[in-house]
Amino acid sequence: MDFFRILIVILFLIFSYFYLCRSFHIIFGLKKKSYIYLSIAVFMILANAGFWGSRYFRGQGSLPSQFEYIYWVSFFLLGFMFFLLSCFFVADIISILIHFIYKILKKNKAKKTENLNKERRRILHFISFGIAACFTGIAFVNARRTPKIKEVIVPIKNLHDELKDFSIVQLTDLHIGQTIGKDYVEAVVEKVNLLDADIVVITGDLIDGFVDQIQDWVKPLSNIKSKYGIYYVTGNHEYYWDAEGWVKYIQSLGIHYLGNSHQLLNIGKSKVIISGVNDLSAEKFIEAHKMDIEKSRANAPQFPHLKILLAHQPNTAFEAVKLNYFDLQISGHTHGGQIWPMTWLIHFIQYFNPGLTSFHNMYVYVSRGTGYWGPPARLGSDSEITFLKIKQV
Numbered sequence: 001m002d003f004f005r006i007l008i009v010i011l012f013l014i015f016s017y018f019y020l021c022r023s024f025h026i027i028f029g030l031k032k033k034s035y036i037y038l039s040i041a042v043f044m045i046l047a048n049a050g051f052w053g054s055r056y057f058r059g060q061g062s063l064p065s066q067f068e069y070i071y072w073v074s075f076f077l078l079g080f081m082f083f084l085l086s087c088f089f090v091a092d093i094i095s096i097l098i099h100f101i102y103k104i105l106k107k108n109k110a111k112k113t114e115n116l117n118k119e120r121r122r123i124l125h126f127i128s129f130g131i132a133a134c135f136t137g138i139a140f141v142n143a144r145r146t147p148k149i150k151e152v153i154v155p156i157k158n159l160h161d162e163l164k165d166f167s168i169v170q171l172t173d174l175h176i177g178q179t180i181g182k183d184y185v186e187a188v189v190e191k192v193n194l195l196d197a198d199i200v201v202i203t204g205d206l207i208d209g210f211v212d213q214i215q216d217w218v219k220p221l222s223n224i225k226s227k228y229g230i231y232y233v234t235g236n237h238e239y240y241w242d243a244e245g246w247v248k249y250i251q252s253l254g255i256h257y258l259g260n261s262h263q264l265l266n267i268g269k270s271k272v273i274i275s276g277v278n279d280l281s282a283e284k285f286i287e288a289h290k291m292d293i294e295k296s297r298a299n300a301p302q303f304p305h306l307k308i309l310l311a312h313q314p315n316t317a318f319e320a321v322k323l324n325y326f327d328l329q330i331s332g333h334t335h336g337g338q339i340w341p342m343t344w345l346i347h348f349i350q351y352f353n354p355g356l357t358s359f360h361n362m363y364v365y366v367s368r369g370t371g372y373w374g375p376p377a378r379l380g381s382d383s384e385i386t387f388l389k390i391k392q393v
Contacts, residue, residue: 016085017044023088026125047081050074050178051374054208058240063213071178072376079339079375080136086341087128087135095121139339139377146187147370147383149195152356154363156327159392160305162268168308169197169226170386172332173369175237177209179376182217188370188385193225195387198267200226202255203332204235204279204312208373211245222253228265230255233276235312235333237373239285258310260295273300275326276310293319306390314352314366321360329364330388336368336381343380354381 020040025033050071057063099117156163169192176185192200207218224230232255238246247257256263258276265272275296283290293316296309307326311317314331336354337343347353357364365388368381 013044013048016081017041019088020044020081020084023084023091023125023128026121027129029122043077044081046074047077048074050078054178062210068179075179075375076136076140079139079377080132082339082375082377083132083135083139084129087132088125091121091124091128095124135340135379136377139375139379142382143372143376143378144184146184146191147385149191149387150384151387151389152365154328154356154365154388154390155393156306156390157393159390160270162270163272163306163390164392166267166272166306166390167195167197167199168330168388168390169195169200170203170330170332170365170367170388171200171370172203172312172367172386173205173235173335173373174202174371175205175208175373176217176371177207177214177241178374180217180371182220184371185217186220189220189223191385193223195385196225196227197387198227199265199274200224200230201274201310201330202230202232203310203330203367204233205237205332205369205373206232206235206250207241207246208237210241211249215249218249219253221250221255228267229263231263231274231276231310232257233310233312234259234279234282234289236279236281239279239282239289243282243286243289258296259289260292262296262298262300264300264304270306271301271304272306272308273297273304274308274310275300277316280311280313280316291316291319293323297323297325314350314364317352317359317362317364321362324361326362328388328390329362330367331364332367332369334366334368335373336366338369338372338381339375339377340380 017040021036024036024040053067053070057067098120171188174180207214232250234243251257258274259278262273262275265274277291277293277296278289280291309320309326309329311329311331313333317329320326320329334346334350334354337346352364352366354366354368367386368384370383370385372378372383
């Protein structure tokens with residue numbers, strides 16, 4: 001995260017602090033605002049301890065053994081904070097609308113309704129507080145349950161006869177290591193193995209932690225079963241936690257790392273190319289890991305029967321499409337927004353929406369993610385184990 005982004009986050013936190021103080025003052029109407037200011041300050045320190053503490057200790061090269069508990073408390077409260085801000089904002093919009101409507105209808109009695117307007121605002125904010133608490137609980141349950149299987153049909157023209165039932169399982173954005181541990185990973189692996197896929201792909205942001213501290217949580221991935229292998233590319237989060245160390249460990253599990261490289265699969269008489277590229281941001285951390293799509297298909301057959309590109313960030317497609325080579329790009333990264341209202345805003349921030357998109361001469365599939373990042377919360381964007389089935393058009 002560069003200086004500009006850190007500055008934006010700090011400004012957002014300052015705004016959030018004063019906005020929450022104002023909102024709770026509306027609810028409780030305490031004459032001594034110092035109690036509210038102090039309580040909100042403690043709340044926000046706890047809510048942000050996981051994020052900022054993680055950044056600090058990551059720079060030190062190791063997390064304290066007990067930091068897992070701070071993650072749980074902090075990120076749960078951070079999710080609550082986001083829902084409070086969103087719900088209070090909606091309450092303010094409704095309050096403003098009611099005020100103007102009432103003023104138009106009752107403009108001769110505006111002075112008499114001032115106290116009534118204050119009471120309405122208080123009730124709206126109190127209801128918003130309750131809704132935010134309910135959202136936090138619902139989102140927690142949604143995030144912590146084992147992801148559901150999401151079946152997606154990918155229509156391909158002139159598909160080889162021996163590829164008409166070709167299947168791919170995608171895992172992405174698991175973020176193992178904060179509040180996602182071994183039990184969660186084992187449950188995912190168990191579901192994946194029931195699908196009996198031809199290949200399994202892992203499209204980045206697999207971890208959030210150092211190899212020596214959380215490798216046992218990642219190890220169950222070695223139990224994944226597929227007919228033609230497991231393939232992995234890095235996401236941006238690997239580069240926060242020693243990407244080269246993780247690549248070596250993941251390879252030791254029998255998983256194929258496709259860092260700007262490809263694998264040729266011979267399936268009967270058909271040929272399938274599985275290409276993979278490093279994350280778009282990789283060169284900021286390791287220059288040798290700079291994303292290179294041309295390199296990823298170097299020396300590959302020019303006319304295989306199916307060409308698949310693994311890339312963590314969907315925007316890689318803007319470069320991939322120029323090659324006029326790939327049939328399908330499989331990505332993650334966006335989490336589909338993860339929690340409301342980001343599940344709405346993501347459609348304005350990202351060009352590629354969650355799901356399957358036809359983009360020029362190829363398809364781009366963007367998963368909502370198999371895990372979650374930060375707050376153990378998902379609302380409006382469920383985690384998924386994606387089951388892609390290649391079908392003849």
